[in-house]
Amino acid sequence: MRWLSLAFIFLYIISFAIGPGPIPFVIVPELWAQGPRPSAMSISVQVNWWCNFVVGLTFQFIQSGIGAYTFLVYMAFLILSTIFIFFFVPETKNRTFEDISSSFGKKHEVNQNEYELQGSNKRDQL
Template identity: 40%
Template sequence: MLCPESPKYILITKGRVKDAEKVLNWLRGTLDVKDEMTEMNAEFESQKATAGTGLREMWTDPSLKSPLIIAVMMQLAQQLSGINDVMFFSTAIFEDAGLSTITSQYATLGMGVMNVLMTFVSMVLIEKAGRKTLQLVGLSGMLFVVILLTVFLAIKDMAPWIPYISIVLVIAFVVAFATGPGSIPWFLVTELFNQSARPLATSISVRVNWTANFFVGIGFLPLAQLLGPCVFVIFAVLLIVFICFTVNRVPETKNKTIEEISAMFKPPSDLPSL
């Protein structure tokens, strides 16, 4: 009862300008929303001549297909990075590293606390650094940590202090995840699409995210039993793939309007001549 509709939905989908401005005033806590209303109105005008977006248009329109692929790949990067295996099975990972059950449980608790704290840090970083930059920093950090984790799990019996390194590495893995891949995919899917395509694109992204989550969740323990510490090599390879994709295909959306972002994906023949 306390949540208003999205101002963009009210304006672009329903066409109620005054109501959209009223809700925007409430959300921002100020009457000075002229610039934002101007941007929303520009999107509204550009959408008037556009037909509704369906699944067919998503896969046949180049200006929609490319951002959809990016959105889907970022959701896969989030889940196939191995973060939920670390979250779901952290206690088992610590025990396999040679820690006692009690120590493993405390380590899992510490990991959860760090995940919460990094959520607040991410809120600050997201508006100071670019989306693409944070995604690359997070994925690269996870890759570095997962390689070290594989090594230290393989040599866990060589010294009594080595298992405790796994605690530090798992917490570092969570920190790297929260820096970028934990939140950036959700920002991108809303910033890459205009109002007519955004709901469908978001729905597809969510479905991909949770489908990947399901398969990673049921597949990790059997793979860990089969491969041992080398199971994390799979995530290392996937992280390399996602880093390369991000470098080459993901645009920076920070401080760009929806018109500027959409223009990045339009075929050259559709761009206005100078």
């Protein structure tokens, strides 16, 4: 039974490594330039580790509370994460780094001409 248990642990590690495990290490280099990349990588790895810690910490308590429906709690977080990724993480396929980084600023981009016009209107009112 020891060897079977060890084999399943290795199978889990291999499955996680070819599945969702490396996502923080793959998405960060695609979205960030060389300058802020180390900081972004640090933050993404910290979030990954903290999420793993929270799952490990809460699983036993949730399982003792709701039994077989424990995974529904984590599935709800997975659905929320999927919705967030769908709406806020840009597609990087066949796009240059400049295209990707410029897509982050489009939502909050301030048109300089409009800003200067508003400033001159306020000065005229004074």
